[in-house]
Amino acid sequence: MRSTIIITALAAAGSVNAGVAGTKNTKRATVTPITTKGNAFFKGEERFYVRGIAYQPGGSSANLDPLADPKICLEDIKRFADLGINVVRVYSTDNTKDHKECMEALADAGIYVALDVNNPKYSINREHPHPSYNAVYLQSVFATIDEFAKYDNTFAFFSGNEVIHDEAESTLAAPYVKATDRDMRAYIKARKYRPIPVGYSAADVSKNRMQTAKYFNCGTDEERSDFFAFNDYSWCKSSFKTSGWDVKVKNFTDYGLPIFLSEYGCTINGRDFHEVEALMSDKMTGVYSGGLMYEYTMEENGYGIVNITKGKSITDQTGKRIELPEFKAYKEALEEFPAPKGDGGYVKTTKAQECPPADDDWLVENSDLPEFPAEAKKYLENGAGKGPGLDGDGSQWAGEAPPESGTIGTGSGGSGSGTGTGSGSGASSSPTDNAAGFAVAGPINKAPFVVTGLAVLFTLVGAVAL
Numbered sequence: 001m002r003s004t005i006i007i008t009a010l011a012a013a014g015s016v017n018a019g020v021a022g023t024k025n026t027k028r029a030t031v032t033p034i035t036t037k038g039n040a041f042f043k044g045e046e047r048f049y050v051r052g053i054a055y056q057p058g059g060s061s062a063n064l065d066p067l068a069d070p071k072i073c074l075e076d077i078k079r080f081a082d083l084g085i086n087v088v089r090v091y092s093t094d095n096t097k098d099h100k101e102c103m104e105a106l107a108d109a110g111i112y113v114a115l116d117v118n119n120p121k122y123s124i125n126r127e128h129p130h131p132s133y134n135a136v137y138l139q140s141v142f143a144t145i146d147e148f149a150k151y152d153n154t155f156a157f158f159s160g161n162e163v164i165h166d167e168a169e170s171t172l173a174a175p176y177v178k179a180t181d182r183d184m185r186a187y188i189k190a191r192k193y194r195p196i197p198v199g200y201s202a203a204d205v206s207k208n209r210m211q212t213a214k215y216f217n218c219g220t221d222e223e224r225s226d227f228f229a230f231n232d233y234s235w236c237k238s239s240f241k242t243s244g245w246d247v248k249v250k251n252f253t254d255y256g257l258p259i260f261l262s263e264y265g266c267t268i269n270g271r272d273f274h275e276v277e278a279l280m281s282d283k284m285t286g287v288y289s290g291g292l293m294y295e296y297t298m299e300e301n302g303y304g305i306v307n308i309t310k311g312k313s314i315t316d317q318t319g320k321r322i323e324l325p326e327f328k329a330y331k332e333a334l335e336e337f338p339a340p341k342g343d344g345g346y347v348k349t350t351k352a353q354e355c356p357p358a359d360d361d362w363l364v365e366n367s368d369l370p371e372f373p374a375e376a377k378k379y380l381e382n383g384a385g386k387g388p389g390l391d392g393d394g395s396q397w398a399g400e401a402p403p404e405s406g407t408i409g410t411g412s413g414g415s416g417s418g419t420g421t422g423s424g425s426g427a428s429s430s431p432t433d434n435a436a437g438f439a440v441a442g443p444i445n446k447a448p449f450v451v452t453g454l455a456v457l458f459t460l461v462g463a464v465a466l
């Protein structure tokens with residue numbers, strides 16, 4: 001009953017806006033939800049490849065939800081349709097806001113959404129993971145799931161982005177991210193939503209890539225992710241071999257779950273986006289299911305394909321769109337290298353990996369995950385209720401008082417800390433290094449660089465406080 005009233009109210013709101021692209025009161029396109037089978041994704045009977053783009057207008061420091069504002073998204077959805085993409089990745093979402101208009105306009109354009117459920121205030125803290133895994137955090141995650149589960153074009157949820165990085169210590173956050181991943185699946189099941197795929201988006205770090213992949217696919221079926229994804233900047237206008245992607249196919253053969261690149265798009269030698277050719281070729285389709293090009297808007301780190309002229313502030317992303325030459329190049333690559341017909345040689349069954357043994361690079365001793373917080377059990381039964389949005393009190397210290405002083409800031413609701421390092425470990429330079437389990441794509445992290453935790457903290461707190 002309640003939902004009928006809401007739908008009526010939204011329909012009325014929609015009719016007021018009729019005339020704006022994508023909001024006309026015509027019958028909506030029907031969307032076939034994406035499912036997983038074996039090591040692949042499917043759209044009904046058809047194999048589904050991610051041919052998408054990262055969508056984070058304003059960069060991470062804006063911490064903006066572009067799908068909550070039709071004035072922003074509708075301008076871009078036209079261009080997504082022109083590019084011919086089928087997935088956008090959104091890094092930050094406000095679970096207090098309505099997303100109907102943007103989600104439906106995306107659906108009309110045949111576009112799905114891969115969504116990060118974390119944000120600077122509500123995320124696992126890489127340096128202090130234990131207190132940050134708590135019921136306040138999970139309530140925010142679950143409220144985000146509630147908001148997006150109702151849209152059939154929600155493709156997948158990311159349980160974390162690059163929380164584990166190239167310092168061995170950061171691997172100690174892995175059990176908490178995997179617990180979140182597990183809890184998201186449990187929540188989706190308890191709330192009787194369709195089985196929306198949940199998985200982790202890893203940093204491309206050579207010394208722990210395979211351990212991370214194995215870890216997220218080991219243990220019980222309740223604990224294992226639905227897919228694995230990583231951010232990869234090693235193809236710099238090169239080739240299957242030079243980039244090392246041949247080895248990444250070999251190493252992930254028999255992995256047992258769907259895999260895709262949650263970011264790609266090195267800029268070092270210029271860009272022709274022939275990554276798409278490799279991703280859609282039979283050299284890769286048996287193991288990989290495409291990838292997301294990083295990124296749509298031009299930000300200070302230089303990866304965008306569209307400039308948005310400056311608005312009044314960083315969160316005003318309504319300015320004029322200027323398509324850069326790379327827009328055309330990416331569009332042409334998508335046209336030239338379509339998704340292959342047939343099943344791409346996927347493996348029809350999933351399988352678990354052995355949990356990785358601890359060593360100098362991987363400090364997790366066993367496969368035990370933290371217990372689901374007792375105070376969060378009520379959400380499984382009753383739903384999460386209203387989410388805290390992006391400006392709540394934060395969750396990172398909700399389970400425990402922060403340390404008195406020293407390495408961690410407390411004056412801002414504990415919104416972030418961590419060390420960002422992007423150098424010297426064989427990591428391909430990633431523009432989305434992060435500090436606390438959320439994406440920080442932006443000017444501070446164009447690798448290589450090394451900064452102290454405190455420096456990152458102040459940058460983040462400054463950005464969040466604005």
Ligand SMILES: *[C@@H]1O[C@H](CO)[C@@H](O)[C@H](O)[C@H]1NC(C)=O
Nearest residue numbers: 206207209210244247248251
């Ligand atoms: C591939 O696997 C081998 C053996 O586990 C490992 O030494 C190597 O670093 C891996 N390479 C990549 C690119 O993941």
Ligand SMILES: *[C@@H]1O[C@H](CO)[C@@H](O)[C@H](O)[C@H]1NC(C)=O
Nearest residue numbers: 298299306307308322323324
């Ligand atoms: C896009 O923006 C960048 C940086 O803001 C600027 O240097 C460049 O000239 C702009 N390009 C166009 C075509 O507007």
